[in-house]
Amino acid sequence: MKYVDEYREQKKAAVLSEKIKELCPPGSHYKIMEICGGHTHVIYKYGIQNYLPGNIELVHGPGCPVCVIPLGRVDDAISISLQDTIFTCFGDMLRVPGNKRSLGDAKAQGADVRIVYSPLDTLQMAKQNTDRQVVFLAIGFETTAPSTAIALKQAKALGISNFSVFCNHVTIIPPLEAILNNDDVEIDAFIGPGHVAAVTGCKIFEQITGVYGTPVVVSGFEPLDVLQSVFMLVRQFRDGVRKVENQYSRVVGYNGNEAALGVMDETMEVRPYFEWRGLGTIEHSGLKINDSYADFDAENRFEIPGIQVKEPRACQCGQVLQGKIKPNECKVFAKACTPEKPIGTCMVSAEGACAAYYNYGRFMDINAKPNPAKAANK
Amino acid sequence: MTAGNIKSGNGEVKLITMPVGSGGKATKALINSLLLPRFGNSKLNDLGDGALLDLGQEKIAFTTDSFVVSPLFFPGGSIGDLAVNGTVNDLAACGASPVALSLSLILEEGFPFGVLEGILDSVERSLAKAGVEIVTGDTKVVERGKADGCYINTSGIGIIHENARNLAPKNIKAGDEIIITGPIGDHGTAIMLERGGLGIEAAVASDTAALSGPIGALMAQYGLSVHAMRDPTRGGLATVLNEMAESSNVGIEVEEAAIPVRNEVRAVAELLGIDPLYIASEGRMVIFADSDETDGILKTLRAYPECGDTAAIGRAVADHPGFVLQNTSFGGQRIIDLLTGDPLPRIC
Numbered sequence: 001m002k003y004v005d006e007y008r009e010q011k012k013a014a015v016l017s018e019k020i021k022e023l024c025p026p027g028s029h030y031k032i033m034e035i036c037g038g039h040t041h042v043i044y045k046y047g048i049q050n051y052l053p054g055n056i057e058l059v060h061g062p063g064c065p066v067c068v069i070p071l072g073r074v075d076d077a078i079s080i081s082l083q084d085t086i087f088t089c090f091g092d093m094l095r096v097p098g099n100k101r102s103l104g105d106a107k108a109q110g111a112d113v114r115i116v117y118s119p120l121d122t123l124q125m126a127k128q129n130t131d132r133q134v135v136f137l138a139i140g141f142e143t144t145a146p147s148t149a150i151a152l153k154q155a156k157a158l159g160i161s162n163f164s165v166f167c168n169h170v171t172i173i174p175p176l177e178a179i180l181n182n183d184d185v186e187i188d189a190f191i192g193p194g195h196v197a198a199v200t201g202c203k204i205f206e207q208i209t210g211v212y213g214t215p216v217v218v219s220g221f222e223p224l225d226v227l228q229s230v231f232m233l234v235r236q237f238r239d240g241v242r243k244v245e246n247q248y249s250r251v252v253g254y255n256g257n258e259a260a261l262g263v264m265d266e267t268m269e270v271r272p273y274f275e276w277r278g279l280g281t282i283e284h285s286g287l288k289i290n291d292s293y294a295d296f297d298a299e300n301r302f303e304i305p306g307i308q309v310k311e312p313r314a315c316q317c318g319q320v321l322q323g324k325i326k327p328n329e330c331k332v333f334a335k336a337c338t339p340e341k342p343i344g345t346c347m348v349s350a351e352g353a354c355a356a357y358y359n360y361g362r363f364m365d366i367n368a369k370p371n372p373a374k375a376a377n378k
Numbered sequence: 379m380t381a382g383n384i385k386s387g388n389g390e391v392k393l394i395t396m397p398v399g400s401g402g403k404a405t406k407a408l409i410n411s412l413l414l415p416r417f418g419n420s421k422l423n424d425l426g427d428g429a430l431l432d433l434g435q436e437k438i439a440f441t442t443d444s445f446v447v448s449p450l451f452f453p454g455g456s457i458g459d460l461a462v463n464g465t466v467n468d469l470a471a472c473g474a475s476p477v478a479l480s481l482s483l484i485l486e487e488g489f490p491f492g493v494l495e496g497i498l499d500s501v502e503r504s505l506a507k508a509g510v511e512i513v514t515g516d517t518k519v520v521e522r523g524k525a526d527g528c529y530i531n532t533s534g535i536g537i538i539h540e541n542a543r544n545l546a547p548k549n550i551k552a553g554d555e556i557i558i559t560g561p562i563g564d565h566g567t568a569i570m571l572e573r574g575g576l577g578i579e580a581a582v583a584s585d586t587a588a589l590s591g592p593i594g595a596l597m598a599q600y601g602l603s604v605h606a607m608r609d610p611t612r613g614g615l616a617t618v619l620n621e622m623a624e625s626s627n628v629g630i631e632v633e634e635a636a637i638p639v640r641n642e643v644r645a646v647a648e649l650l651g652i653d654p655l656y657i658a659s660e661g662r663m664v665i666f667a668d669s670d671e672t673d674g675i676l677k678t679l680r681a682y683p684e685c686g687d688t689a690a691i692g693r694a695v696a697d698h699p700g701f702v703l704q705n706t707s708f709g710g711q712r713i714i715d716l717l718t719g720d721p722l723p724r725i726c
Contacts, residue, residue: 001641001645001648004644004648008707008708009708010707010708010709013708014709045706046706046708046710046712047706047708047709047710047711047712048710049710050709050710050711104395104396104397105395107395108393108394108396117576117650339403339715340397340403340404358715359712359713360712
């Protein structure tokens with residue numbers, strides 16, 4: 001398939017792998033965090049670790065939107081879904097456990113919960129069901145926030161008064177700062193989230209390199225993109241520089257997508273603080289719908305419990321999301337916590353570090369085998 | 379225990395959720411927790427696509443399947459085609475040629491006669507192609523709003539080919555070649571696109587087809603070398619391979635590059651973030667056979683147009699029993715696990 005296969009070529013991967021090895025001095029150890037859950041998924045799906053020398057340790061960051069939703073917000077969403085609404089969300093959110101149940105459980109109890117691929121689908125449903133309240137559960141970083149913003153703008157322009165948004169959008173820089181401010185965490189470099197950067201531009205990561213001196217390479221999502229990004233980071237280590245580099249230049253620019261940033265500014269504002277699963281409350285890390293669109297804010301339209309729920313004691317999602325432990329080092333990993341019965345959110349989404357580790361990587365640890373890389377010619 | 383008040387671990391009343399019907403882990407949990415403890419017996423416990431019965435001189439396969447697909451018509455077929463082909467293929471997976479089918483209709487009040495006629499026309503066409511008849515049936519109607527138009531159940535009996543072994547997964551041996559009779563994921567993709575709302579257009583038709591012809595020929599020539607078969611419907615190839623690995627206590631290793639997937643299916647799956655390995659087919663068979671006969675088996679099956687792209691995709695191995703591994707085209711290796719969620723309910 002064109003524009004896909006070129007980024008998955010085994011030969012090129014082997015060349016990059018050699019170059020990375022050459023740049024790692026004997027005895028060196030680099031802890032590189034991929035911020036985005038999309039990268040975590042790609043790393044395991046393609047077996048990228050098979051191409052990296054032992055000097056490189058990949059740890060998984062807080063960039064899976066489903067994984068960072070706190071329990072209390074899931075309960076709030078369930079509460080709205082049970083108030084005779086048509087409640088819409090992305091497919092992953094159905095299985096995310098709240099305090100006692102998930103949206104999927106609420107659906108089985110009679111809530112009208114529907115999966116959509118875009119908030120504009122929800123808007124369409126609102127037009128077709130004028131006698132019902134239709135709500136969109138908005139999650140995600142700067143990547144998905146513009147599409148929510150567009151839906152809000154259209155709803156206002158068309159006067160679709162039965163549409164509203166339960167907004168849980170978050171921003172990427174504050175959790176990274178929170179992780180870097182934590183004394184027990186040592187991250188040598190970041191693989192930067194390409195989709196977020198397509199909206200924000202590379203420039204926002206200069207806050208990270210500027211203040212903390214931690215290199216960032218903004219990366220695409222094909223396996224060769226990720227390998228090349230590791231190569232670019234290792235080259236920075238060798239050259240003793242700490243800067244933002246753009247591996248994903250076919251999509252990402254320095255200033256970002258000004259139209260997308262414009263609609264976000266028009267419809268949303270930064271919350272004073274927002275709770276993150278496993279990371280606690282982080283200042284200026286969440287987005288809410290602003291006063292000019294307050295009529296479309298589900299938090300104004302529905303009763304929501306708004307109760308902060310303590311996380312299960314056994315769950316170590318927070319430590320996983322900060323790169324302190326690997327998924328398989330969590331006490332409940334693959335025992336009490338599995339994709340079909342998740343305790344923590346990291347086990348729910350395909351982008352969650354634990355789910356990726358469980359689905360694609362478990363066996364590699366059970367039974368470490370050399371990479372066979374056999375060609376299939378039958 | 380009072381019926382209807384079974385509590386789950388967190389104290390809430392436990393309800394059926396959509397994943398229970400996905401054919402994946404939640405379905406398995408239901409079978410293991412509610413069905414087998416009550417009904418388990420030497421025939422059911424094999425959990426094959428059908429049961430094997432010894433009736434006097436004849437060895438018989440018996441199977442049943444219900445169809446709730448939405449929409450009722452889609453490129454490449456309809457619920458009527460699925461109802462015939464699904465049951466015929468379950469019999470084929472047991473090494474049996476179909477002898478007779480039943481047809482039960484559950485219809486919703488207000489369902490148009492004309493649409494039902496269209497469905498029954500496709501049942502008729504598929505029966506003719508598969509060379510089998512409906513010999514008994516039933517019709518029920520429920521009030522408007524209590525069903526979604528039309529559901530169909532078919533059961534079928536077939537005579538097991540004289541060359542066929544017991545094709546339960548436990549008979550798989552390390553070293554067996556794994557063969558699939560064509561590209562994966564066409565049916566699920568066609569349904570997904572037909573439901574609309576994705577804003578994607580692609581020329582993908584369901585692969586629904588009866589495999590009694592090609593599998594009959596396979597049995598006649600290589601029956602003794604075939605160790606197990608299953609059709610990769612709900613949950614796709616990944617689910618079948620996991621079921622096979624688990625029930626046989628072998629490991630499975632497949633080559634990503636060898637698994638046939640149409641470009642259109644790959645592209646749609648890529649856009650939606652779904653893995654084609656988990657997308658259903660309705661006209662394919664996964665075959666575990668003695669690797670000495672691979673070339674002959676491929677040749678026999680490829681002679682049939684519905685199996686023209688038959689390919690050998692991997693092998694059963696003695697290592698890592700119960701696990702399915704894929705050697706990726708990128709040169710890595712990964713586990714292929716059972717599906718947990720249900721990306722696409724009601725595809726058959």
